[in-house]
Amino acid sequence: MADFLQHIINGIATGTIYALVALGYTMVYGVLKLINFAHGDVMMVGAYVGYATALKMGPGTRTSFLGAVVVFLMSMACCAILGFLIERLAYRPLREKPRLTSLITAIGISFTLEYGFQLDIGFLPGAAPRAFPEIIVPTEWLIIGDRDVVLWNWQVLSFAIAVALMLVLQYLVFKTRFGRAMRAVSFDHRIAALMGIPTDRVIAITFMLGSGLAAGAGILYAIKDTIVQPLMGLYVGLKAFVAAVIGGIGHVPGAMVGALLLGLVEEFVVGYTSSTWRDAVAFGFLILVLLLRPEGLFGRVTAEKV
C-alpha cells in the first residue's frame, strides 16, 4: 500500500512537469497545426539558463524565495525570446508551405539545439551532465509511516505551479481579448486575418507563452533530476507531446489530464516491472490511444475539408 501511494505521488510529480511542457505543445498545435519538435529542447535551454542564473547568484541568494523567483523569471524570459526567434526565423517563412516542411524544420531546430549544446565551444556547456544547484532546499513535506511514503516540498511546489499556470492559461484563452484572437486564429488563421486579427502577433505571443511554460518545466525537471544535460529535453518533449495527443491536442485541460495520466502509467509500469521500459511505455500508450480514440480523450472529431 505504501508503495502504491509513493508511486502515485511520484507519478503525479512527473506528470505535472509533462503537463507544463504539454501545454506549450497543445497551444502551438492549436494555432499553427504544427508539432513543434523543438519544444522539449526549449525546455532544456530553460533549464540551462536557470542553471547559469543560479550559479551567478551564489549559494546564499539562490535558495531565498526571491532568488528562486528570479531564476524562474530569468529562464522563462530567455526562453520566450528563444521561442519568438524560432517562430520568426524558422516557422513563419514556411507558414503557407505544406505542413511537412515545417515539421522537418522543427526537427532541424531540435537537432541544432540538442547537439549545439553538446559542443564545448564558447559558452556552450558540453555533453557532460552538470549538477543543478539547489534553488529549493529539498525537505520532506509529508511523511507517512516510517518513511514509507515521502512527499517532497518540490513535488508539492511543482504541482502547485503547474495547476496555477494552467488556470492562468485557461483564463487567458477563454476570458481575454487575446484569448479570443488566439481561438479565432486556431479556428482558421486566414479568416481571422480578414477579420482584422493580427495573426502574426498572436502566433508569436502563443509561441512565447508556450516556451516560457517549457522553461518553468525545465527548471522543475532539473530540480527533480538534480542534473541538467543537453538531451534532457528529447524524451520529456516527446512524452509531453504524447500527453497532449492523449488529452486531445489543442485542448488545454486535456493536456493536463493526459500528462498526469501518462506520468502515472509510466510510474506504475516502471515501478512494478523494470526501469528499462520507461521510454517505451509512453509510446505504447500513445499508439493504443491513437488506435482506439485518435482524437484523444477530450478532442473533437473533425471531418477532413476538401
Added chain:
Amino acid sequence: MQSVQATAKAVGLPYGVRGILPILLAIPVIGLAQWLLGGLPFVVYIASIVGVNLILAVSLNIVNGMTGQFSIGHAGFMAVGAYTAGKFSLHAKDLVISHLPAAMSDQVLFLFALLIGGCTAALCGFIVGLPSLRLRGDYLAIVTLGFGEIIRVILQSTEAFGRALGLAGIPQWSSLFMVWIWAFITVLAARRIAGSSHGRSLWAIREDEVAAEAMGVDTTSYKVRAFVVSSFFAGIAGGLFAHFVPIINPGSFTFVKSIEVVVMVVAGGLGSTTGAIVASIFLTLLPEALRSAFTAISGNAEIAQRVDQIRMPIYGLLLVTLMLVRPQGLFGNRELWDVIPRWIPRRRRAA
C-alpha cells in the same frame, strides 16, 4: 531504366532476360570494383557504409517521397533486420552447406540471413503500418518514431539480444560486392515501383489523398504496401550493416539514425530516387572527408573528433536552411537526368 529496356527490346532478348538485364549488367561492374578495391579495408568499409546509407535513403524515399507519408522510425526497421540477421548468422556461422566450398557456403548463409532479416523487418512494417497508416501526417510521424523507440527499448532489455551491449562476434561475411548489389537492387526496385501503375497510385496519394481515394485508389492498402517494401529494404540494410561492423548495439539504431536518413531523403528531394542516392553518398562521405582532411592537416585526431561532434548541429541547421531556401530538396521530385539538361547552357545545347 527505359533506355535499358529499349536496348533489350532492340536486341530482341527474351522477356525474362530483359527484366533482369540491369542486374546482369551490374554484377560484373560491381565485381570489378570489388576486385580492384578489395585489398583496401578502409575503402571497403567506407564504401559499405555509403552503400547501407544509400539503401536506407532510397527505401525511405518510397514512403516519405513517393507516398508523401512521413516516417521517422526507419532505424527501427534497420535494427530489426540487423538483429535478426545477426542472430541467425551467430547460430549458423559454424554450419557448412555440403557440396559447396566454405566461402561459398558462407555467402549462401549470409544471403539467407539477409532475407530473413529483411522479411522480419517487412513483417514489422506490416504490423506497424496496418493500423498507423490510417493516421495522417504528424500523427503517423510520431507513431513511427514511437515504434522505433519501442524496438530499441525491447532490444535493450532482452537478454537474447545482449541488452545494451548488443551482439558481438557476428561473422564478417559482408563484402563490397554484396552491399552494392543490394544497393543496386534497391534502386532498381524503387525505380520500377515509381514507373509502375502501383507507383502512380503512390504519387496520387502523395499529391492529394482525398482525390486519390475518390479516383478509386485504396489508399490504406497502397500505403501499407509502400511501408512493407520500404521496411524490407531497411531490414536488408541492417543485415548488411551487422555483417561488417564488429558489434551491433541498440545505440546504433536511435532516433538520430532515423533523422540522418530523413535528412538524406529531404536533401535529395522528396520523391527523387537519384536525389536520395546523391544525397546519401554526399552526406556520408562529407564528415569522413572532413575528418581525414583535418587529421591530415593538423596531424592530431582531436580536431578530427571535434569535426565529428560538430556534424550533428550542422545537420540540423542544414535541414532548416534547406527547408527555408529550397523546400523541395536538391532535385525536387525529378530525377538526375531531368535536372542535368537544365544546368547546361541553352546555347551549347542547341549546338
